[in-house]
Each structure stands twice: as C-alpha cells, then as structure tokens.
Amino acid sequence: MCGIFAYLNYNVKTERRHILEVLFNGLRRLEYRGYDSSGISIDSDLSSDPDVKSRQPLVFRQEGKIESLVRSVYQEANTIDLNLEESFSVHAAIAHTRWATHGVPSPRNSHPQSSGAGNEFLVVHNGIITNYEVLKETLVRHGFTFESDTDTEVIPKLAKFVFDKTNDEQGGQAVTFSQVVLEVMRHLEGAYALIFKSSHYPNELVACKRGSPLLLGIKESTQDVNNGTPFHDDKFLTSKGHPKELFFSSDTHALVEHTKKVLVIEDDEVVHLKDGGVSILKFDHHKAEKHGRLPRPASVQRALSVLEMEVEQIKKGNYEHFMQKEIHEQPESLTTTMRGRLIRGGSCKAKSVLLGGLKDRLKTIRRSRRIVFIGCGTSYNAALAARPFMEELSGVPVTMELASDLLDREGPICREDTAVFVSQSGETADTLHALEYAQNNGALCVGITNTVSSAIARKTECGVHINAGCEIGVASTKAYTSQIVVMAMMALAIGDDTISSQARREAVVDGLFDLPNKVREVLKLDDEMKDLAKLLMDEQSLLVFGRGYNYATALEGALKVKEVSLMHSEGILAGEMKHGPLALVDETLPIIVIATHDACFSKQQSVIQQLHARKGRLIVMCSKGKASLVCPNGTCRVIEVPQVEDCLQPVINIVPLQLLAYHLTVLRGYNVDQPRNLAKSVTTQ
Secondary structure (H helix, E strand, O other): OOEEEEEEEEEEEEEHHHHHHHHHHHHHHOHHHOOOEEEEEEEOOOOOOOOOOOOOEEEEEEEOOHHHHHHHHHHHHHHOOOOOOOEEEEEEEEEEEEOOOOOOOOHHHOOOEEOOOOOOEEEEEEEEEOOHHHHHHHHHHOOOOOOOOOOOOHHHHHHHHHHHHHHHHOOOOOOOHHHHHHHHHHHOOEEEEEEEEEOOOOOOEEEEEEEOOOEEEEEEOOOOOOOOOOOOHHHHOOOOOOOEEEEEEOOHHHOOOOOOEEEEOOOOEEEEEEOOEEEEEEOOHHHHHHHOOOOOOEEOOOOOEEOOOOHHHHOOOOOOOHHHHHHHOHHHHHHHHHOOOEEOOOOOOOOEEOOOOOOOOHHHHHOOOEEEEEEOHHHHHHHHHHHHHHHHHHOOOEEEEEHHHHHHHOOOOOOOEEEEEEEOOOOOHHHHHHHHHHHHOOOEEEEEEOOOOOHHHHHOOEEEEOOOOOOOOOOOOHHHHHHHHHHHHHHHHHHHHOHHHHHHHHHHHHHHHHHHHHHHHHHHHHHHHHHHHHHHOOOOEEEEEEOHHHHHHHHHHHHHHHHHHOOEEEEEEHHHHHHOHHHHOOOOOEEEEEOOOOOOHHHHHHHHHHHHHOOOEEEEEEEOOOHHHHOOOOOOEEEEEOOOOHHHHHHHHHHHHHHHHHHHHHHHOOOOOOOOOOOOOOOOO
C-alpha cells in the first residue's frame, strides 16, 4: 500500500539537491507497492526570524506519478528561489507515496499531512486510523480546521494539540519529541506506520508502528570523525557525534542501495533519531487503555540485521518490465527455493525433504484435527493448488479459508488445528488479523512467506521462507510458483513417516529436482503466447476452466489476466460448468481449458467435447503429445506443455498464462508492473 521513506544525515555535509534526489529515488523504489499521489518535506532556508533557530519545513505534494512530483518540486523551488546547493551537516526529510483510502487522489489529500499553518508537525502514514472521526470532532471543538479528507490529518493536529497542552501544563518545560508521539499513539486506533517531523524538534525524526511494516537503515559514513575506526553494531545505534546516514522505509527495496544494516521496527515501538543516536521506546497500549494514561515507556536495546539482498535484484536488467523479468526468473527462483531442502542419495535417507523451520513441529502437525490454509488472492490460490497433495500425504483433512471471510464470520479455529498462513509479503493485513485470531483460539500457527523479517514470519510459531527473491511487479509470479513448491515439500515432510507413500514421495522429489528445467522448457512458449495475446487483445472477457490440481491454475490464470490487462476473466471449476457457466458459451467468447494428463484428464476431455458441441471458441492447454486427444478435429488452438508429476503440474501450467497476461497488458497499453487501483503489499483491510 502506501510507501514511507525518510532520510536523516548527521555530521555528513549534504546539499539540498542531493537530499531531494535521495527522497525521489527512495519513492521510486517503493512505486511497486501501488500509489496515486506522492509528497515530500524538506527544510527551508534559514528562518528570517532571529529568535527562531529552526527552519520552517517545506511541503511539496502532487497527484499522479513520482515524476510529476519531481517536476513540480524543482519548478516551485525555482519560483521561491530555494537554494538547492545549500549544504546541511544535519537535516531530516520525509517522503510518501499514497494509495487513496480516505479521499480522492489530490495534492490536498497527499502526504505529508500537516498540523496547520507553519507545518509545526508533519506526518507520513501507511495504514488506516479507525477512530479518526471521533478524534477529528474533538480537535474541531478545540479550534482546529481540516483541509483534507484523509484519516491521517488528525495525527499531526493531535501532535500539535498534545505539544501545546503539555507545554502549558508544565509551564513551558520542554517535552521531548518521543513523549509527544507516545501520547499521540495512546489515542490512535487502527493499523499504522508513522514518521513525524517537526519545526519544534529540528533535525529529529520519530517513527512508530502498529500493524504496518517499517524499517530503519543505518549507513556508516565515509566522512569519519573517529580516525577511521568503525563502530560495532551494538554501539552504532546510540553513538553520537559519529557521522552517519539514517533511513526509514516501508520495506528493504528503498534501503538496499544505501545500506544492508537494518533494524526491523516492532509493533508499538517508538524510534527517535536525535543527535546521531537512535533511541527505542516500547509503548504498552494495553496498560494505556487500562489506566487511561500513558505508562512510563520501557527503553529497548536492539541489534541490527544484515540484508541478504543485492541492488541488482531491484533492477530490471535487460528486461522491459519487472513482471517479465520475474516470470523468466522462475527456473532460478525455484532452484533457490529448493536449495538445501531436497535430499537425494548420500549418507542421509534417500529422496526426502528437510525443512528446518518445521522439523520440531511435524509430530504436532501430523496429530492435528485438520490443517487450515489461510491466505488472500494469489497466496490463497497457491495453497489451493497444494491442498490435494497435502491431503494425500498427510492423511489430515485440509480446509481453505480466505482470511477476510474467516474474520467476517468468525469461523471456528481450535487448538487441535494447524493454521498455515500464506503471504508473499508477510505483511498482508487480513492475513495478519486472521493470524491473531487463530493464536487467540490456540491453534498452531505456521507461516509461509517470502520476507524473512516480515510480521507473519516473526509472529508464527514456525514456518518456511520461500526464498523466491525480490519481487517488484504487483502481480505475483515467481512467488506463486515457489509457494506451491514449498507447500509440496511441506506435504512431503509431514508424510515422511508413512511407508505406503514412499514410492510416491520419491517420484515427487525427483520431479522437484527436474522442475526448473521443465520451467525453462515452457518459457520457450513466450512467442506463442504473444501471438495468442494478439488474437485476444480486443476481447472483453475470458473464461478459464480447470479441475483437480488445476482448479487453482484456472483461478490464478484468470486473476493474472484481470489484474494487469484489465480484461474481465473468470476461473471456473470445470465440474460446475453445467451449473451456470455453460450459459455463457458461444462462438465469440474465448475459453481456456486446462487439460494436462492427470486423474481428471478424461473428465476434461468430456468438458471440451461439450464446449465444442456448443461452438465454444476453445484454447486447450494439454501435455506434450496429447493434442490429438484433446482436439481430434483440429478445431481448437492447443498449448502443449511438459508433463510432470500431477502435484507439480500447476507450476508448469501457470507459466503460459502468466506470459499471456503479460503480453495482453503490453499490447493493450497498460502499466504491467503497477496495475490500476492495486498495491503489492495490502496493509489495510
């Protein structure tokens, strides 16, 4: 959803122009999250008032793409004669990309949001404040006026209210920036990540979060004042006087080009950057709610983590779009997902799986009353693809839940259940709320994510990282196939104690080893899918029929087409064809039928015959060498794909549909990597 970025240079002489470029590049790295407007705040020239030592913050906001913001900032800087070459030894700046929730995309609804005239307090925000209307009514009664439609605007105005009130009560005695933010947090309900900037606290930033991701990156400067002696990580956070550059960001993509040393900020932590040091306070909102006042916050000591990411991962390389790059990266991403986890031969038991994150919990999972897969969108589809194999090998009933639906109806989750939470980002709001719900009901909670330090990875008792690598395109591709492979390996690990399934397990392990080569083979269909896209580009609708393992493929293929190419598409369970969907069939509507060779093959042949009898415009995906069986009269367009073990076939079958969606989007002239109205990491409900 919204992207947050901030930059503070301490004892590092930096020109205003460079500060602007750091902010703009940070926002560009967060574009993939989805946005409709953006904004930044930097400091003005020295105040004309000799009694005011601070500079008044400047705010620039613009609807549309980041480049529109860039142009407007430089134009306005020229208009107000802002000196872009002025150097700062210390400077705090904040930036934001907004994905509209409250209020239409417009400059006044963009962030940073302000406390009012003079920009005494400024805030950038990711998330939703659920009690903003009550807070707004209270602030209006105290004389505040509101200029935007956002929920965010209450936050900087509340900060000013707290600051003024506290100063009056204490007779002008200084209140710290972090104390102001802690008191603001006490009044906020909902999910948020916030960064505060204030003219009352020049060259300071305060960040806090609850339910939305936020990281701090720290870069040791080459402008060393300590005789070239680097600080150790444990001293680096609190060290003062030592030159450094500090960055806040919604995720790692905007940090990796600056530093690999990061701190993952936890819920209810308040991080205060002042005089080059980093202090962390823990806000106990449960005590605050109980006592109606702010308890004394606890100081927290934290160690830095090191990112396992390279700058090249967030660049397109020789590809035109990130989605295209990520589709073609799948042989490598699948190899990385399986590396070190598959065992074939050697001193260990032959042809087995080792998942270190699950090994201590496998007995508990085997004894579960049921296994519940919980996810949203593509992650839900990946779990659906893995469900038949999980049921087959585990012998445990497997059910599926859309996270939002589970919460809406408060579906039964018991302590005898194993709840598996699947999320590419690990920060999906609905999935996180479902996780909290399952934990409150005593279930064993397992996480499957692509982000090592994500909220789901931290909050689940155990889990597996899919290790698919950085995924920038909003439409998930390589993460989807890696999720299926991880859940297939999970099924192998759970069923590893069953002698009767040994031959089946070993065949699947062999299939996993060969899967990257099969994906390379199916990627050769790129040109063929581009030709198909040319035939379909002017169509209004597309149906995709699948069943068995490939019901999920039908859903995911249709989802890819609809979310990026903006063509209406629908994935349909082929067994339900006669219960409504058959009414749509005529000679104009294109229909894709997935009929690769598995236990459902004969049933899909029957589906094809019935659609053909009604003059359906058919495109059939089948296993190599089976074209004559699925289309005996040669009246269908056929897509032939390599055949693999049935439980792995969804990994192969989705690739042509990913390519089709990609080429349809390019031909229709839409933005492939940033689809309309969608965001990569859905951190609001």
